[in-house]
Amino acid sequence: MDNPAINVNSEIGKLKTVLLKRPGAEVENITPDTMERLLFDDIPFLKIAQKEHDYFAETLRKNGVETLYIDDLAVEALSEDDDIKEKFLEQYLDEHGYGSGTTHDVLHEYLTDLETKDMVEKLYSGVRRNEVDLDVKHESLHDLAGSDASDPFLLDPLPNAYFTRDPQASIGSGITINRMTFAARRPESLFTEFVMKYHPRFAGKVDIWRSRNHTTRIEGGDELVLNDHVLAIGVSQRTSSKSVEGLAKELFTNKDSHFDTVVAIEIPHNHAMMHLDTVFTMVNTDQFTVFPGIMDEAGKMNIFVLTPGDNGEVRMEHHTDLGETLKQVLHLSELDLILTGNGDDIVAPREQWNDGSNTLTIAPGEVVTYNRNYVSNEMLRKHDILVHEVISSELSRGRGGPRCMSQPLWREDL
Numbered sequence: 001m002d003n004p005a006i007n008v009n010s011e012i013g014k015l016k017t018v019l020l021k022r023p024g025a026e027v028e029n030i031t032p033d034t035m036e037r038l039l040f041d042d043i044p045f046l047k048i049a050q051k052e053h054d055y056f057a058e059t060l061r062k063n064g065v066e067t068l069y070i071d072d073l074a075v076e077a078l079s080e081d082d083d084i085k086e087k088f089l090e091q092y093l094d095e096h097g098y099g100s101g102t103t104h105d106v107l108h109e110y111l112t113d114l115e116t117k118d119m120v121e122k123l124y125s126g127v128r129r130n131e132v133d134l135d136v137k138h139e140s141l142h143d144l145a146g147s148d149a150s151d152p153f154l155l156d157p158l159p160n161a162y163f164t165r166d167p168q169a170s171i172g173s174g175i176t177i178n179r180m181t182f183a184a185r186r187p188e189s190l191f192t193e194f195v196m197k198y199h200p201r202f203a204g205k206v207d208i209w210r211s212r213n214h215t216t217r218i219e220g221g222d223e224l225v226l227n228d229h230v231l232a233i234g235v236s237q238r239t240s241s242k243s244v245e246g247l248a249k250e251l252f253t254n255k256d257s258h259f260d261t262v263v264a265i266e267i268p269h270n271h272a273m274m275h276l277d278t279v280f281t282m283v284n285t286d287q288f289t290v291f292p293g294i295m296d297e298a299g300k301m302n303i304f305v306l307t308p309g310d311n312g313e314v315r316m317e318h319h320t321d322l323g324e325t326l327k328q329v330l331h332l333s334e335l336d337l338i339l340t341g342n343g344d345d346i347v348a349p350r351e352q353w354n355d356g357s358n359t360l361t362i363a364p365g366e367v368v369t370y371n372r373n374y375v376s377n378e379m380l381r382k383h384d385i386l387v388h389e390v391i392s393s394e395l396s397r398g399r400g401g402p403r404c405m406s407q408p409l410w411r412e413d414l
């Protein structure tokens with residue numbers, strides 16, 4: 001691709017541009033009844049969460065990173081043309097089961113009457129049943145019941161949107177726009193799709209390795225770019241082996257891709273470690289953070305190294321040792337695996353729960369982490385990593401850290 005808008009050939013090259021979402025009213029639309037479905041374990045105090053997020057964004061800017069906000073980009077993309085806004089809204093409603101009928105008409109009218117900025121904000125924060133006038137003639141049972149008449153929301157809030165890592169993933173000069181696992185997050189990647197397709201900064205300047213029109217699931221927290229040839233992808237609660245294989249095939253055969261190795265790493269399928277980046281991140285050319293709980297007692301795990309085979313097929317090799325596999329695919333003689341919470345039986349799971357392994361690397365050997373994970377941070381420093389700590393009481397309640405909250409769009413090549 002000539003003149004690409006995205007350039008991410010590693011996890012560690014100097015970060016130049018990143019995509020964020022400041023937590024908004026959507027976070028205040030979580031209730032104890034909806035918490036689990038909305039993938040939260042608690043309800044963050046929004047005002048403090050916003051302060052913390054602003055501090056995070058400021059830390060990045062102070063270190064020379066351009067911060068873009070997905071909701072601003074979406075407003076700009078949808079404002080390019082009335083037809084684009086209309087197409088987006090129709091698709092958004094259709095994906096929520098309101099393809100036609102009274103509820104569709106009422107929501108459509110309510111949302112199109114808003115300024116584009118307000119409409120985008122409203123879609124993130126959710127639309128309550130009692131906000132719109134549904135007291136009109138109903139045409140079908142679905143109109144009457146909606147998705148569930150006891151649900152106060154016609155359109156659910158998107159409180160996970162501040163974890164911009166997951167709806168898409170930058171890889172080389174392109175991106176995967178992800179079909180996400182749970183309904184609570186699926187609409188998030190529709191914003192990405194429209195930004196990539198219609199925003200002048202991105203339109204025609206991004207390779208789409210995989211669109212969101214799939215039945216198999218994948219999320220960006222599982223997609224790590226180890227170097228300009230090698231990816232690590234988690235096989236996890238959120239990313240299926242089929243998606244990994246499909247993406248590997250695409251990257252191995254697409255002429256614009258220079259990736260020829262995918263390391264598929266199987267991790268436990270649970271909420272504490274829903275993505276690979278909650279248990280494993282790259283912090284330097286030969287240094288990684290790792291949560292020991294992903295390995296069995298003998299230190300082994302299930303790893304498959306995928307490389308191009310014959311006739312567009314994928315060759316697969318089974319490995320069980322993470323360190324040895326990384327050395328082999330990255331051509332390293334030594335490797336430094338830094339254990340979350342120093343590998344302690346209590347500290348490691350506690351700090352992993354609060355994303356102690358979820359470092360955002362902003363340059364080789366330089367990371368942003370949550371201040372609450374002080375044991376893991378100390379370990380990083382002992383291993384000569386420069387650590388910028390950010391405040392983290394409320395943001396961490398969403399079960400994601402600095403890597404989860406950021407989608408790099410440009411990194412300097414190494």
Ligand SMILES: NC(=O)NCCC[C@H](N)C(=O)O
Nearest residue numbers: 039163221275398399400404
């Ligand atoms: N990459 C990440 O690990 N993102 C964290 C996502 C947390 C969010 N509450 C979720 O369950 O999807």
